[in-house]
Amino acid sequence: MASSESQDGGSQATEGGGARPDRVPAMQRLLDNPFLLLFLGVVMPTVFYLIWGIMEIIQIPIAK
Amino acid sequence: MSVGALEGALARPEEKYRICGDTGLRVYAKAETLIKVNAVAAVVFLAVGGLFGLLVALTRWPAVHILPAEWFYTALTAHGAAVLLFWIIFFEMAILYFASAILLNCRLAAPKFAWLGFILMIVGSLMATVAVLQGESSVMFTSYVPMKAAPHFYLGIILFAVGALLGCMVFFGTLVIAKEEKTYEGSVPLVTFGAITAAIIAVFTIASGAIILVPTFLWSIGYISHIDTVMYKLVWWAMGHSSQQINVSAHVAVWYAIAALVLGAKPLSEKVSRTAFLLYILFLQLASAHHLLAEPGISSEWKVFNTSYAIYLAVLGSMIHGMSLPGAIEAAQRRRGFNKGVFGWLRQAPWGNPAFSGMFMSLVMFGFLGGISGVVLGTEQINLLMHNTLYVPGHFHATVVAGTTLAFMAVTYLVVPLIFRRELILPAVARWQPYIFGIGVAGISLFMMGAGTLGVSRRHWDITFSDSVFTFDYPGTAFLMMGLNGISAVLAAVGGLMYVVVVVGSILFGKVRDEAAIKANPIVAPGNAVSTYGGEGTLKLPGTIVLVTVFFLAFVLYYFINWKFLSEVWPLS
Ligand code: HEM
Ligand SMILES: [Cu+2]
Numbered sequence: 001m002a003s004s005e006s007q008d009g010g011s012q013a014t015e016g017g018g019a020r021p022d023r024v025p026a027m028q029r030l031l032d033n034p035f036l037l038l039f040l041g042v043v044m045p046t047v048f049y050l051i052w053g054i055m056e057i058i059q060i061p062i063a064k
Numbered sequence: 065m066s067v068g069a070l071e072g073a074l075a076r077p078e079e080k081y082r083i084c085g086d087t088g089l090r091v092y093a094k095a096e097t098l099i100k101v102n103a104v105a106a107v108v109f110l111a112v113g114g115l116f117g118l119l120v121a122l123t124r125w126p127a128v129h130i131l132p133a134e135w136f137y138t139a140l141t142a143h144g145a146a147v148l149l150f151w152i153i154f155f156e157m158a159i160l161y162f163a164s165a166i167l168l169n170c171r172l173a174a175p176k177f178a179w180l181g182f183i184l185m186i187v188g189s190l191m192a193t194v195a196v197l198q199g200e201s202s203v204m205f206t207s208y209v210p211m212k213a214a215p216h217f218y219l220g221i222i223l224f225a226v227g228a229l230l231g232c233m234v235f236f237g238t239l240v241i242a243k244e245e246k247t248y249e250g251s252v253p254l255v256t257f258g259a260i261t262a263a264i265i266a267v268f269t270i271a272s273g274a275i276i277l278v279p280t281f282l283w284s285i286g287y288i289s290h291i292d293t294v295m296y297k298l299v300w301w302a303m304g305h306s307s308q309q310i311n312v313s314a315h316v317a318v319w320y321a322i323a324a325l326v327l328g329a330k331p332l333s334e335k336v337s338r339t340a341f342l343l344y345i346l347f348l349q350l351a352s353a354h355h356l357l358a359e360p361g362i363s364s365e366w367k368v369f370n371t372s373y374a375i376y377l378a379v380l381g382s383m384i385h386g387m388s389l390p391g392a393i394e395a396a397q398r399r400r401g402f403n404k405g406v407f408g409w410l411r412q413a414p415w416g417n418p419a420f421s422g423m424f425m426s427l428v429m430f431g432f433l434g435g436i437s438g439v440v441l442g443t444e445q446i447n448l449l450m451h452n453t454l455y456v457p458g459h460f461h462a463t464v465v466a467g468t469t470l471a472f473m474a475v476t477y478l479v480v481p482l483i484f485r486r487e488l489i490l491p492a493v494a495r496w497q498p499y500i501f502g503i504g505v506a507g508i509s510l511f512m513m514g515a516g517t518l519g520v521s522r523r524h525w526d527i528t529f530s531d532s533v534f535t536f537d538y539p540g541t542a543f544l545m546m547g548l549n550g551i552s553a554v555l556a557a558v559g560g561l562m563y564v565v566v567v568v569g570s571i572l573f574g575k576v577r578d579e580a581a582i583k584a585n586p587i588v589a590p591g592n593a594v595s596t597y598g599g600e601g602t603l604k605l606p607g608t609i610v611l612v613t614v615f616f617l618a619f620v621l622y623y624f625i626n627w628k629f630l631s632e633v634w635p636l637s
Contacts, residue, residue, distance in 0.1 A: 027335075027339075030342075031257070031338050031342065032252075034236065034239055034264070035236075037260065037261075037264055038236075038264045038267060040345060040346060041264035041265060041267075041268060041346070041349070042264070042267060042268045042271070044345075044346050044347070044349070045268055045302065045306070045349035045352070046268070048369065048370060049302060049349065049350050049352055049353060049370055050272070050299065050302055052366055053298045053353070053366060054295070054298065056361070056363055056366050057294050057295055057298060057362065060294070
């Protein structure tokens with residue numbers, strides 16, 4: 001059991017023989033790319049929290 | 065990119081490092097010094113801020129009522145800034161440098177920038193603290209407009225944030241160097257991944273802070289005439305709440321680090337734990353919206369999407385860690401032969417080691433006290449029951465004090481021997497410290513939540529309303545809660561003082577931890593679980609399953625009770 005975990009993700013070198021890095025699963029490639037994660041982590045709250053929220057506040061009618 | 069050119073630019077073989085006698089990791093001198101200075105600054109602010117916390121709690125204890133009204137708000141502002149901003153973020157800088165340079169065996173990218181960041185943070189934190197203590201900036205932690213603080217209050221916080229941003233950039237830069245120079249193999253260790261999560265959230269946090277605090281600063285010096293209050297709240301909380309999620313990610317990473325260092329525990333599954341961190345990256349920051357649940361101008365769609373649909377995915381992330389951590393500890397303990405019964409592994413855990421006991425209490429209290437109350441507060445309907453009552457500080461003392469602060473305290477007991485290379489002085493005090501502090505903090509969170517349930521406001525100087533035109537009679541139990549809160553605060557303050565004495569004393573006067581001391585008193589479990597990739601890969605964890613079941617029952621029951629309360633607020637018949 002214990003070894004299966006380290007095999008399937010442990011190191012690309014052993015699994016793909018190092019020669020075929022394109023065999024690395026998409027999810028692992030995402031998790032191994034801090035800058036892609038940074039992008040997602042900034043865009044999500046900017047869109048759903050900030051931009052949407054600002055749009056809501058702008059739509060509040062001004063009191064006369 | 066030409067590999068040769070890159071090598072030339074990056075390789076600095078002359079940079080000084082040592083091999084750690086405990087972990088075998090390569091420790092570069094520059095990274096080590098930066099970890100030290102950030103940790104020391106953190107502890108100093110904890111000491112100062114904790115003292116103000118005690119004064120605030122003693123003022124809110126009606127029988128003691130120690131500070132006059134004006135000082136109360138000054139002390140409250142100083143407390144929030146010193147602990148929640150300065151203590152925690154200085155410590156997080158140390159964690160970022162540790163999780164990148166040390167765990168990846170790599171030199172730190174651009175140490176000069178890291179120093180510049182540190183200096184900006186020191187200047188900024190001192191500037192803001194002075195502004196608060198001068199008394200003209202008692203705007204409390206949230207600094208809502210149109211309350212206006214002195215310009216150097218905002219400027220101080222802006223400088224501090226810029227410094228922290230530089231620290232994050234150095235962290236990301238170090239990740240790049242480590243990858244280029246192949247100082248590690250495959251994926252980064254899980255603790256580093258947790259730190260990446262924290263740093264990502266920090267970037268959004270600091271950007272939001274800049275968007276709102278720069279105009280507010282300009283407003284305080286008269287360049288801008290008006291700042292919309294709701295807009296301020298919206299953007300401010302993108303910073304104010306997200307920074308709490310930096311804390312969560314950082315302390316979860318610290319939990320994994322302690323479990324790995326002390327017990328050799330590996331996560332149950334690397335994939336599952338990383339996915340849980342990914343859920344944090346994607347969804348956790350949206351929860352900022354729970355601070356605007358009572359705001360009339362904003363739609364329920366926005367509120368419910370951000371605080372329910374999306375945030376429950378982040379809560380799921382926390383629950384995964386909440387199962388994965390005790391699971392990892394159980395698996396490691398069973399591997400080490402502590403196999404008796406369902407809970408033998410837990411009974412036989414190193415309860416006398418403050419790093420372990422602090423970490424485990426942090427985990428349990430963060431989940432049971434902070435997590436459950438957080439979900440309740442974050443639900444649009446039942447939020448109304450507790451909005452702006454003491455329940456709110458009760459909740460977040462469970463998260464940022466019992467959770468983050470206790471976890472950071474616990475890891476300090478490893479940082480002192482491993483990074484400062486000193487033996488702990490007063491080991492008996494160190495052994496008791498997490499318990500005293502933990503019990504005190506559990507008290508302040510529970511009793512503040514109790515008082516809040518009875519309607520006692522947060523940030524309120526005098527619940528007897530002795531000199532006000534409009535009075536209100538709180539039930540006797542509310543007074544009891546405030547008294548118990550005061551007593552717990554004293555206990556927590558004693559625990560905090562014990563921490564400061566042991567840590568500062570050990571750094572200054574502790575025996576140097578040399579080769580002989582490392583042999584005589586090993587503190588790191590063999591196997592280097594902290595800096596390698598790989599999970600336990602087992603699910604035979606009866607103890608953890610019982611713990612998780614108890615947690616779910618408590619959760620469901622308490623959630624239900626609050627809907628019941630709500631139904632009684634507006635009787636339908
Ligand atoms: C000895 C330990 C501590 C005690 C006795 C304590 C006590 C208190 C009390 C009584 C309040 C005021 C509640 C109110 O009237 O609204 C408060 C507020 C607060 N505390 Fe603490 N606390 C402690 C440690 C901490 C730590 C370590 C942190 C952060 C990591 C923290 C963060 C805060 C924040 C952010 C506020 C809100 C300030 C505001 O409303 O502007 N506290 N604390
Ligand atoms: Cu929040």
